[in-house]
Every structure is written in structure tokens, then in C-alpha cells.
Amino acid sequence: MVNDTLLFGYRGRQNTMMTLGDPLPGFAALARDYKRLGSELTVALADLATPRPQPPADRLPLHEECLHVVRGGMVVARHGESPLFLCDEGDVLPQDTELSYKADSAVLLAAYPWKTVLQRLRKEPHLAALWERLRNLRERLLLHMLAARAGEDHHAHSAFVYFQPGEVLIRQGEHATDVYHLFEGEADVLVDDVAVGQVGEGEVLGAIAVLTGASRSATVRARTRCSAVRVPGSQFHQLIRAHPTLIQRLMTDMARQITRLNHRVVALSG
Known part of the structure; x- marks a missing residue:
């Protein structure tokens, strides 16, 4: 329970x-x-x-x-x-x-x-x-409490996970099964092994691939020691249905993150 x-x-x-x-x-x-x-x-x-x-x-x-x-x-x-x-x-x-x-x-x-x-x-x-x-x-406290509650109805549960500098949270090209909510630390975002930006505490990682069923579009590698909540994809879908207001705020933050990274990719391409 x-x-x-x-x-x-x-x-x-x-x-x-x-x-x-x-x-x-x-x-x-x-x-x-x-x-x-x-x-x-x-x-x-x-x-x-x-x-x-x-x-x-x-x-x-x-x-x-x-x-x-x-x-x-x-x-x-x-x-x-x-x-x-x-x-x-x-x-x-x-x-x-x-x-x-x-x-x-x-x-x-x-x-x-x-x-x-x-x-x-x-x-x-x-x-x-x-x-x-x-x-x-x-937001992070509420997300984890609600994710834990959603896990009661699914046989998958959210969990805290920890990464040391240099360890990979998400790897480009892999099938997406989980969403990560970064609680603390900073991580680099890489596309084809080229650094295109950074993410920090409070940011949602990997949600687009879970929602669309696509492969991971980038690698996220810990720059500092990181802790995150790993939410299984089935649980994340349940959270979206059950708690739209909270998820909408998180997705808005994620959209800003994607826009920022896209601008960085365009700048590097030029």
C-alpha cells in the first residue's frame, strides 16, 4: 500500500x-x-x-x-x-x-x-x-505523491533514482519506457554526441517519446550528481488523465525546455 x-x-x-x-x-x-x-x-x-x-x-x-x-x-x-x-x-x-x-x-x-x-x-x-x-x-512533491497513488492502480511504481557525473539518464535511439523528473543536479543534452544544451532541477525528461511511442531523440548525461523520479510510462499516462492541471504545468515547462534546445541546435547548425 x-x-x-x-x-x-x-x-x-x-x-x-x-x-x-x-x-x-x-x-x-x-x-x-x-x-x-x-x-x-x-x-x-x-x-x-x-x-x-x-x-x-x-x-x-x-x-x-x-x-x-x-x-x-x-x-x-x-x-x-x-x-x-x-x-x-x-x-x-x-x-x-x-x-x-x-x-x-x-x-x-x-x-x-x-x-x-x-x-x-x-x-x-x-x-x-x-x-x-x-x-x-x-510541484515535485505533488508529482511524486500523485505518481505513487497512480501506481496503486498499475503494477509499476515510480522510484527515486540517482546518477553520478558522466552517467546516462536517457540514451538517444533507445525505446522509451519511462519519464524522468529531475529533482536535483544538472545534466547535458546531446544529439549525435554533440552537446546542445543543459537541463536542471524541476525539468521533465523523456515525456515526448513516451507519449508518441518514438525512440529517444537525444541523450541526457549527468553533469553533476543527479537525483530524479522515474515514472513508468503507463503511470505517466494515468497521471495525465487523472491530474491534468499539474501535468499541464509540467508540460508547459517542458515545452519551454524544448524550444530552448531547438534554438541551440539551429545555432550550432548555422
């Missing part, structure tokens, strides 16, 4: 993570990073926060125009009617149209108006970079 509930826990100065059911490999470190980045951002934006006590509710009425952080109590994040993870003190609530939040007892949230937050991010580039890292990590 894949874990149904994930707890990003905070007790005093300790960042902890507990799973109910089978643990997801590699998630403890990711959860700690999510807690740490969220704390750094919200401390810097503390003057924008408005406390919002909330009574118990099956569906918390979160304002779309605000970023929300848990300041007291626990909140259950759900996908449909299924619990996905628990957030407690210090956690930034991931904003996603496919998620809803439930509180079994009274909770205290802090709300940060998006309009004012964005104004601050434009003025302070280091905060904008921090927010981008937090957003990227949130």
Missing part, C-alpha cells in the same frame, strides 16, 4: 516528516527543504500577513487571492475525497485547483495577499528566486 497521508511536521526547531503507510524514498529531505524554504520566505514577508482563525470545516474557504500558511493546528490536503498529506505549523499550503483542505479542529492560518506579495517579489530578486525554488519543490 502506498502511503495515503504525508505529514510535514514541525516541533520547535526540528523539521520532521512522518508517513502513514509505506514511506516514499527521498521525501524526508524534500519535506525538510519545503519547510525551510517556506519559513525563509514567510519570515521575509511577515509584515504582509493577516491572521485568519478558521473553525473546523470539511472544506476550508481559502481565498484564491492569498498565499496561506499554517500557524496553528493541522490541515489535511485532499485530492478529490482522498487524503494526500497533512500540513502543520509553518507549512505553506500548496495552491492547486485539484486540492482542497480540511480541518478537523480549529486552525490558525496566516494570509498573504498575492498582489502585495508579487510587488515585493518584483522589488527583491532574492525573494523571487526563493519563491521560484519553493514553487518548483511543491
Whole structure:
């Protein structure tokens, strides 16, 4: 059984993570990073926060125009009617149209108006970079949790995989069976052994070949130590059907990556 509930826990100065059911490999470190980045951002934006006590509710009425952080109590994040993870003190609530939040007892949230937050991010580039890292990590956490859930209905499961510098993640010409979501590290992209670009954390690798059934069109080789989530093709197809909003964001990022690499190929050809 894949874990149904994930707890990003905070007790005093300790960042902890507990799973109910089978643990997801590699998630403890990711959860700690999510807690740490969220704390750094919200401390810097503390003057924008408005406390919002909330009574118990099956569906918390979160304002779309605000970023929300848990300041007291626990909140259950759900996908449909299924619990996905628990957030407690210090956690930034991931904003996603496919998620809803439930509180079994009274909770205290802090709300940060998006309009004012964005104004601050434009003025302070280091905060904008921090927010981008937090957003990227949130997408990676959600993808792996949802991929693990999709694996319950398929006899293939996503897994963390690791590559040392020089090792190949994807090889040009091979049949595509998996999609990789790069969690950390950098890798070179090569076409016919010619370097045409680089990819970094948060990027999706190999999805086009899995979707079209074509052979791999490029080789991806680790430049630094890399970690990635390997999602079997059958699971990736299920994710697209079950979680279109999340996958649409990932595919948009991938389209930008392909456009960038195509420009590089054209430049080298000239």
C-alpha cells in the first residue's frame, strides 16, 4: 500500500516528516527543504500577513487571492475525497485547483495577499528566486505523491533514482519506457554526441517519446550528481488523465525546455 497521508511536521526547531503507510524514498529531505524554504520566505514577508482563525470545516474557504500558511493546528490536503498529506505549523499550503483542505479542529492560518506579495517579489530578486525554488519543490512533491497513488492502480511504481557525473539518464535511439523528473543536479543534452544544451532541477525528461511511442531523440548525461523520479510510462499516462492541471504545468515547462534546445541546435547548425 502506498502511503495515503504525508505529514510535514514541525516541533520547535526540528523539521520532521512522518508517513502513514509505506514511506516514499527521498521525501524526508524534500519535506525538510519545503519547510525551510517556506519559513525563509514567510519570515521575509511577515509584515504582509493577516491572521485568519478558521473553525473546523470539511472544506476550508481559502481565498484564491492569498498565499496561506499554517500557524496553528493541522490541515489535511485532499485530492478529490482522498487524503494526500497533512500540513502543520509553518507549512505553506500548496495552491492547486485539484486540492482542497480540511480541518478537523480549529486552525490558525496566516494570509498573504498575492498582489502585495508579487510587488515585493518584483522589488527583491532574492525573494523571487526563493519563491521560484519553493514553487518548483511543491510541484515535485505533488508529482511524486500523485505518481505513487497512480501506481496503486498499475503494477509499476515510480522510484527515486540517482546518477553520478558522466552517467546516462536517457540514451538517444533507445525505446522509451519511462519519464524522468529531475529533482536535483544538472545534466547535458546531446544529439549525435554533440552537446546542445543543459537541463536542471524541476525539468521533465523523456515525456515526448513516451507519449508518441518514438525512440529517444537525444541523450541526457549527468553533469553533476543527479537525483530524479522515474515514472513508468503507463503511470505517466494515468497521471495525465487523472491530474491534468499539474501535468499541464509540467508540460508547459517542458515545452519551454524544448524550444530552448531547438534554438541551440539551429545555432550550432548555422
